Structures are given as structure tokens and as C-alpha cells.
Amino acid sequence: MIPELGHFALWLALGVSLVLGVMPMLGAASGRSEWMTLARPSARVLFGLVAFSFVCLAVSFANNDFSVLYVASNSNRLLPLHYRITAVWGGHEGSILLWLLMLTFWSAAVAQFSRHLPETLVARILAVMGWLAFGFLLFVLMTSNPFDRLFPAAPEGRDLNPLLQDPGMVIHPPMLYMGYVGLSVAFSFAVAALIGGNLDSSWARWARPWTTAAWFFLTIGIALGSGWAYYELGWGGWWFWDPVENASFLPWLVATALIHSLAVTEKRGSFKSWTVLLAVLAFSLSLLGTFLVRSGVLSSVHAFATDPTRGRFILAFLVIVIGTSLGLYAWRAPTVGLGARFAFVSRETFLLGNNVLLVVACGAVLLGTLYPLALDAMNLGKISVGPPYFETVFVPLMTPLIFLMGIGPLARWKEAALPDLVKRLTWAAGSAVVATLVVLWAHGGIGFVGALGLLMAFWIVASVATDLVERLRPPDGTRVALLQRARLIPRAMVGMMIAHVGVAVFILGVTLVRTGEVERDVKMEIGDQTEIGDYVFTFRGAREVPGPNYQAARGFIDITKNGRPVTTLRPEKRIYTATQAVMTEAAIDTGLTRDLYVSLGEPIVDKSTNGAPATGSGAWVVRVYYKPFVDWIWGGCLIMAIGGLLAATDRRYRARVRQAKAATADRPSVQVLRPVTAT
Amino acid sequence: MKRVGFLIPLFVFVALAVVLAVGLNRDPREVPSPLIDKPAPAFQLTRLEDPNASIALADLRGKVWMLNVWASWCVACREEHPLLVAFSKKNLLPIYGLDYKDQRDDGMDWLTKMGNPYQASLFDGEGRVGIDFGVYGVPETFIIDKTGTIRMKHIGPLTPDVIATEIEPLLKKLNA
Numbered sequence: 086m087i088p089e090l091g092h093f094a095l096w097l098a099l100g101v102s103l104v105l106g107v108m109p110m111l112g113a114a115s116g117r118s119e120w121m122t123l124a125r126p127s128a129r130v131l132f133g134l135v136a137f138s139f140v141c142l143a144v145s146f147a148n149n150d151f152s153v154l155y156v157a158s159n160s161n162r163l164l165p166l167h168y169r170i171t172a173v174w175g176g177h178e179g180s181i182l183l184w185l186l187m188l189t190f191w192s193a194a195v196a197q198f199s200r201h202l203p204e205t206l207v208a209r210i211l212a213v214m215g216w217l218a219f220g221f222l223l224f225v226l227m228t229s230n231p232f233d234r235l236f237p238a239a240p241e242g243r244d245l246n247p248l249l250q251d252p253g254m255v256i257h258p259p260m261l262y263m264g265y266v267g268l269s270v271a272f273s274f275a276v277a278a279l280i281g282g283n284l285d286s287s288w289a290r291w292a293r294p295w296t297t298a299a300w301f302f303l304t305i306g307i308a309l310g311s312g313w314a315y316y317e318l319g320w321g322g323w324w325f326w327d328p329v330e331n332a333s334f335l336p337w338l339v340a341t342a343l344i345h346s347l348a349v350t351e352k353r354g355s356f357k358s359w360t361v362l363l364a365v366l367a368f369s370l371s372l373l374g375t376f377l378v379r380s381g382v383l384s385s386v387h388a389f390a391t392d393p394t395r396g397r398f399i400l401a402f403l404v405i406v407i408g409t410s411l412g413l414y415a416w417r418a419p420t421v422g423l424g425a426r427f428a429f430v431s432r433e434t435f436l437l438g439n440n441v442l443l444v445v446a447c448g449a450v451l452l453g454t455l456y457p458l459a460l461d462a463m464n465l466g467k468i469s470v471g472p473p474y475f476e477t478v479f480v481p482l483m484t485p486l487i488f489l490m491g492i493g494p495l496a497r498w499k500e501a502a503l504p505d506l507v508k509r510l511t512w513a514a515g516s517a518v519v520a521t522l523v524v525l526w527a528h529g530g531i532g533f534v535g536a537l538g539l540l541m542a543f544w545i546v547a548s549v550a551t552d553l554v555e556r557l558r559p560p561d562g563t564r565v566a567l568l569q570r571a572r573l574i575p576r577a578m579v580g581m582m583i584a585h586v587g588v589a590v591f592i593l594g595v596t597l598v599r600t601g602e603v604e605r606d607v608k609m610e611i612g613d614q615t616e617i618g619d620y621v622f623t624f625r626g627a628r629e630v631p632g633p634n635y636q637a638a639r640g641f642i643d644i645t646k647n648g649r650p651v652t653t654l655r656p657e658k659r660i661y662t663a664t665q666a667v668m669t670e671a672a673i674d675t676g677l678t679r680d681l682y683v684s685l686g687e688p689i690v691d692k693s694t695n696g697a698p699a700t701g702s703g704a705w706v707v708r709v710y711y712k713p714f715v716d717w718i719w720g721g722c723l724i725m726a727i728g729g730l731l732a733a734t735d736r737r738y739r740a741r742v743r744q745a746k747a748a749t750a751d752r753p754s755v756q757v758l759r760p761v762t763a764t
Numbered sequence: 765m766k767r768v769g770f771l772i773p774l775f776v777f778v779a780l781a782v783v784l785a786v787g788l789n790r791d792p793r794e795v796p797s798p799l800i801d802k803p804a805p806a807f808q809l810t811r812l813e814d815p816n817a818s819i820a821l822a823d824l825r826g827k828v829w830m831l832n833v834w835a836s837w838c839v840a841c842r843e844e845h846p847l848l849v850a851f852s853k854k855n856l857l858p859i860y861g862l863d864y865k866d867q868r869d870d871g872m873d874w875l876t877k878m879g880n881p882y883q884a885s886l887f888d889g890e891g892r893v894g895i896d897f898g899v900y901g902v903p904e905t906f907i908i909d910k911t912g913t914i915r916m917k918h919i920g921p922l923t924p925d926v927i928a929t930e931i932e933p934l935l936k937k938l939n940a
Contacts, residue, residue, distance in 0.1 A: 408781070455783065
């Protein structure tokens with residue numbers, strides 16, 4: 086009964102999404118406000134129905150209802166309850182339902198927090214989101230219904246993919262999807278503006294917090310995925326340039342460009358058509374990512390179900406959504422206008438550089454991801470593109486981007502004096518070089534790329550510090566208390582500084598892991614030792630340990646540093662009962678400056694035990710990794726995300742302030758005389 | 765002219781969509797054999813049922829034939845076998861078996877129980893010839909033409925679909 090209710094709710098939702106897609110759009114076109122006012126309640130009802138359906142599926146999982154095909158394929162009685170709930174998005178059907186839930190959540194959020202927006206704009210935005218929901222609902226109902234029954238019911242479920250039985254996987258997909266789908270808000274803003282034809286700086290101000298919020302979730306989602314790969318796949322790597330990873334990285338790159346471009350559009354009225362294009366592209370790339378992951382056109386370590394029917398549906402959806410919006414863009418964007426002029430040396434120019442570099446980087450990653458597919462489609466053979474390509478292309482693009490990141494925030498809008506900029510940044514450049522030289526002198530042997538990485542990281546920190554000091558220093562000798570000056574810095578500005586420092590932390594992590602990591606695969610018998618630097622790893626043997634739905638061989642490795650014990654790591658090799666899948670569970674001792682990473686490879690098979698792993702006595706291949714500063718990679722991402730969160734919650738975006746200013750909202754869009762504040 | 769620039773994103777996307785549409789109908793895991801249109805590796809192997817009689821590649825010159833790699837330990841071969849037996853009854857071409865990394869007795873036993881679609885089975889106990897042919901999963905099937913050139917390779921069990929859409933048209937072409 087419960088699955089049928091969930092299924093029924095989806096059909097109702099389909100109807101509501103159609104109403105949401107059609108009525109407010111017609112209302113906005115013909116000026117009928119009673120049709121436009123349908124938008125908000127419809128969006129809320131839509132969210133309610135999809136949420137209800139989602140809960141129905143979750144209840145079916147919690148109750149082990151193996152008469153539902155999707156539950157039987159992705160769960161098991163032995164699976165602990167928390168993983169039974171998260172198994173809801175462990176397979177294709179549930180993932181799409183989660184995507185849909187997020188989409189309707191964002192629509193409901195827009196309905197809630199848009200009271201200050203013109204009624205026609207809200208109507209159009211929500212209508213566009215209604216169409217998106219309609220497409221995805223149709224996709225679920227036609228090709229990916231999670232409520233399909235299995236008759237006769239399975240006595241036992243096939244179990245959740247063991248790779249996904251992990252706390253990181255519990256929150257990674259929701260976060261990533263929040264980001265992916267959150268970009269649909271910026272997309273809908275852009276399409277609504279193109280339809281309505283009024284694209285001014287107040288439009289950019291309304292779109293900014295939504296975009297930044299989506300970017301926040303996307304950043305966290307990608308970082309979680311990377312962290313999951315690091316400790317769950319057992320290879321010690323944190324990014325593989327795998328097609329599925331790239332699929333999440335592409336929208337991130339464009340969303341990052343969009344955040345910066347929106348700043349220009351809001352403050353200066355420039356880059357309008359470019360900003361709109363980026364908003365369309367960011368969500369288009371999210372859809373493309375969904376297509377790549379869900380259709381199976383690319384082979385990937387993530388290897389999701391391959392079903393050409395689903396692929397065809399998503400491709401058709403993709404063509405309709407992206408084709409229509411880009412067609413609309415080609416038709417309407419030429420009338421948008423150019424906005425305020427700016428000099429060659431100005432903040433606009435630096436942000437333009439940022440945009441170009443990010444979009445080119447995105448293009449390069451897209452090319453590398455799709456190149457094998459394109460060659461195959463033209464019958465030119467099968468190839469695969471690996472990390473060497475991506476690294477060769479990516480580093481030269483990021484280096485100038487980081488350079489601009491230091492200069493941009495200090496440059497004035499419209500026109501900046503180059504000598505003045507050089508003077509203000511001399512201190513930052515000098516101290517970055519000195520800091521790099523000090524590290525090189527103290528440690529040495531990190532090579533050119535290592536030195537470049539350090540220089541970039543120090544350059545960011547030093548330039549952010551310069552910016553901060555200039556903002557805190559009282560002008561012309563007036564004595565304003567430091568705290569008071571600090572309070573005057575807008576929250577969005579603080580967010581930007583924090584996010585930029587996050588990039589520096591991230592670069593430090595990447596550089597130091599790259600240059601300082603030690604990876605060793607050794608055969609170890611009980612009592613064997615291996616040394617990395619000051620650390621001595623001693624293998625104490627392995628023994629059988631039962632888990633709830635798996636059998637594990639758990640190894641014990643004592644680690645000492647200079648003779649003093651540090652910790653004992655317990656990596657596991659698990660065999661899951663239902664699927665007979667073998668999983669490697671790495672054990673990591675996390676530290677601020679290094680990770681000690683141990684995972685069990687293969688047992689050395691003893692002929693006398695006839696092929697069975699001789700746990701407790703046998704030797705194992707043990708992977709021992711020393712990873713300096715590796716956690717800074719995710720720390721950096723987290724700091725970036727926090728910066729984004731602060732920027733998105735700046736008070737000038739919040740309702741109360743907006744209402745106070747509502748009367749002035751329709752002022753001429755370009756505010757030339759506004760002093761330099763937040764970007 | 766100015767408007768044309770705004771069309772570029774749309775054009776790029778259309779090109780991309782075409783690539784995706786074509787790519788959708790392909791299997792990313794399907795790896796083509798480098799041996800296609802190359803001469804089949806030479807071999808001289810004993811017959812499965814008779815260690816004293818041998819067959820060489822040269823003996824098969826002048827006819828279009830099929831080489832089916834199988835083994836008694838192979839579960840997928842068991843699944844494929846009835847189809848192969850049925851196909852052999854159509855007498856479209858001679859089918860030779862390559863009993864791969866197997867025991868002679870097990871192999872003969874298997875053919876007795878399951879039916880024998882093969883003109884003859886070559887015994888490759890060590891798997892040497894299999895390696896020359898680039899076999900990495902059993903069953904695999906090759907079609908070799910009159911000049912001893914490999915014209916087709918199929919990895920995994922044959923299906924009625926593969927026979928109807930790939931093998932039979934190819935045979936028409938080769939025998940024409």
C-alpha cells in the first residue's frame with residue numbers, strides 16, 4: 086500500500102508540475118495576476134507531493150519491503166537501519182527521486198524567499214522550474230519508477246552496494262545534488278529574464294545568493310566525494326579525473342565563474358549577456374553530468390547501470406532544455422546591451438580574466454571527458470584520456486587564475502591605476518617569494534611544480550592579508566576603533582576573503598601531497614617492519630572479525646615514531662555476505678600535517694590451506710602510505726564553502742533589509758558612484 | 765552579424781548532442797580486437813579426441829570457418845552451447861572448437877553430454893594458441909576467411925541477435 090501511495094503522489098506531482106509550468110507563464114505573458122499567483126502554492130504542493138513519495142520509499146526500505154523491486158535490489162535484512170534509509174539513493178531510481186526532491190525543494194525555497202521580487206519574474210522563474218520538474222517526473226514515471234512491484238516478493242534483498250555503505254556516502258549524494266540542482270535556480274532566473282527581457286543589476290542581486298548557495302553545496306558535495314574515494318577505494322588517491330568526478334567538477338567551474346560574473350553585473354551592469362550564458366551553462370552541465378552518469382555512455386570506476394532507454398530519455402530532455410534555453414539566448418541576448426564601460430586596468434578586466442580562464446578550464450575538462458566518446462562516435466577507435474592530460478592542461482590555466490585572484494579584489498571598479506596597484510601588492514608579492522624560499526631552504530627537494538604551488542598559496546594569503554589590512558587601517562589618521570572598522574566590512578567581502586584563503590589551503594595540500602607522499606606496497610608477515618621517515622610500521626597479524634552483514638579480516642599495524650608508540654591502525658578486508666563483494670577498508674591516522682594510511686592488499690595464499698586466506702597466521706600485502714598535508718585538500722574546500730555560505734547570507738540579500746529598500750529597487754541599474762564594497 | 769555570435773553556444777551544443785546520441789548506442793566496454801583484418805596466428809594442434817592427429821591453420825585455408833573458444837570449466841559456454849549446436853545444424857560454415865586450458869577427458873565428456881557442434885575440436889591444454897589469438901575470456905568466437913584472415917571476433921556467449929545481425933550478413937559477404 087505504501088509504495089502505491091508514493092507512486093500515486095508522483096502522478097499527482099506530474100499534474101501539479103504541468104500547472105506550475107503552464108499557468109504562471111501564461112499569466113506573466115498576458116498580465117493576469119490570478120494565474121501568476123498560482124506559482125507559489127503550486128511549487129509548495131509539488132514539493133510536498135515529491136517529499137511524501139520520497140518518505141514512502143524510505144519507509145519501504147525501513148520495513149524491508151522486498152516486494153518492491155528497487156528495495157529488493159538495494160537493501161537487505163542484515164543492513165543496519167541507517168544504511169537502509171540511505172540506500173534510498175543507493176541506486177538509479179532513488180537517485181533520480183532524490184534529484185527531483187532537491188529540485189522541488191529549491192522551487193519551494195524560491196517561492197518562500199522571493200516576496201521582494203516582481204510578481205512576473207517569480208511567476209516565470211517558478212514556471213521554468215515547474216517544467217524541469219515535469220521532465221524529471223516523466224523520466225521517473227516512464228523509465229525509472231522506484232515503486233515497481235516484484236511478484237512474487239523476494240525473500241531477501243540483494244543488499245546495498247558495499248562501496249556505498251559508508252558515512253561519507255550518506256551525505257555525499259544529497260550535498261552534490263543540492264548543488265547540482267541548486268544551479269537550476271540561477272538557470273531559471275536567467276531564462277525568466279531572457280523571456281521577460283529585463284535584465285538589470287537588481288536581477289543580478291537577486292540571483293547572487295541563490296547561486297552562491299548552490300555553489301556552497303556543490304563544493305561540499307565534491308569534497309565529500311573526493312574524501313570518500315580517498316578512504317573507501319583504498320588507493321590513497323583523492324581525485325582520479327574519472328568521468329563521473331569530472332561531471333561534478335564541470336558545473337563547479339562554471340558556477341565559480343558565474344559567481345564572479347554576477348558580481349560585475351550587479352555592481353557595474355556589465356557582462357550581462359555573458360552572465361546569463363554562464364547561468365544557462367552551469368545548469369546545462371549539471372544535466373550533462375546526469376546524462377553521462379546515468380546513461381552509461383562513459384565507462385567509469387563508478388559504473389552505474391547502463392540502460393539505453395534511460396539514456397535516450399535524458400538526452401531528449403537535455404536537447405529540449407538546453408537547446409531551448411540556448412536558442413532563447415541567441416534570440417534575446419543581443420538586445421540586452423553592454424552595460425557600463427570599463428578601462429583595461431580595472432576590476433572588471435581582472436574578473437573577465439577569471440571568467441575566461443575558468444570557462445577554458447571547464448572546456449578542457451569537458452574535452453578530455455568526451456574526447457574518447459567523440460572518437461568512438463566517429464569510428465576513430467577507442468582511447469582513454471587520463472590524469473596526465475588533465476594535469477598538463479589544468480595547471481597552466483590555474484596559475485594565471487591564482488595570480489589574478491591576488492590582484493582582482495584590490496583593483497578598483499571601472500578604472501584602476503596600475504602603479505598604485507603595483508605599489509600596494511609589492512609587499513604581498515615579496516613576502517610570498519620570501520616564504521617560498523624559506524620553505525625551499527628548510528626542506529628542499531620539492532621541484533619546480535612544488536615551488537610554484539607554494540608560491541601561489543602564499544601569494545593568495547599575502548594578497549588577502551593586504552586587502553584586509555587596507556580595509557582595517559583608518560583613513561587619513563582618523564581614529565576609529567579596529568573592531569568598528571572590522572564590523573564595517575560587509576559579510577560578503579569577508580566570505581570572499583575566506584573562500585580565497587580556502588583556495589590557498591587547498592593548493593598547499595595538493596602541492597605537499599604531490600611532492601612529499603610516500604607510497605609503499607610491502608609483503609608483511611607477523612612482526613615485519615617497514616619504515617617511512619621517522620615512522621616504523623609493525624605488522625601484528627590479521628584475524629577474522631564478524632560484521633553485521635559482512636565477514637572481515639582485520640589487520641593490526643602498530644606505528645611508532647622515534648621509538649614512541651603513535652597508534653595502532655586496524656585496516657579491514659571485508660567480504661559482504663549478500664553480494665560476496667570484497668571491500669578494502671583503509672585505516673587512517675589523521676593529523677594536521679600528515680595522514681598515515683594503511684590498507685590491506687591481498688593475503689599471501691598458503692598452498693597448504695587450499696587457497697583459503699590463512700588469516701591469523703599468513704602474510705599479507707600491506708599498502709602503507711605517508712600523506713603529508715592531505716587533509717588540507719578537503720580543509721581548503723570546507724573553508725571555500727564557508728566563505729560561500731557567509732557571502733550568500735550577507736544582510737543586503739536578506740528579506741527585512743530588502744523590504745526597506747523595496748521602494749528604491751527600481752532605480753537605474755548602474756551605480757557608478759557606489760564605493761568599492763563587496764564583490 | 766552581431767547576432768551570429770550569440771548562436772555559437774547553440775551550435776556547439778548541437779554538435780555535442782549529436783556526439784552523445786551516437787555514443788549512446790555504443791558499449792564503452794567493448795574493446796575491438798587488434799587482430800581484425802589481420803592474418804590468423806599460425807598453429808598446429810592435436811585433435812581433442814585423438815592426441816596423434818593434428819590440424820594446422822594451413823589445413824583450413826580456402827574455406828570460411830568459425831573458431832569457437834570453449835572449455836568444460838566455462839559456465840558461460842554451457843549457456844552458449846545449445847545455440848551453437850542449433851547454428852551448426854544450418855551448415856552455414858564449418859565450426860572448429862578450441863578447447864582452452866582444459867583436460868582432454870573433461871572436454872570429451874562435455875561434448876558427449878552437451879552435443880557436438882564442431883567439425884573438430886583443437887586441444888589447447890596449455891592455452892598457448894589462445895594467447896596468440898588474444899583470448900581473455902571464454903567463450904570467444906572468431907570468423908576466419910578463405911585467405912586465413914580474421915574477419916570478426918565476438919567476446920562472450922553468442923546470442924541469436926549476434927548471429928542474425930553480424931555473423932550471417934558477414935558470411936553472405938565472404939561467400940559472395
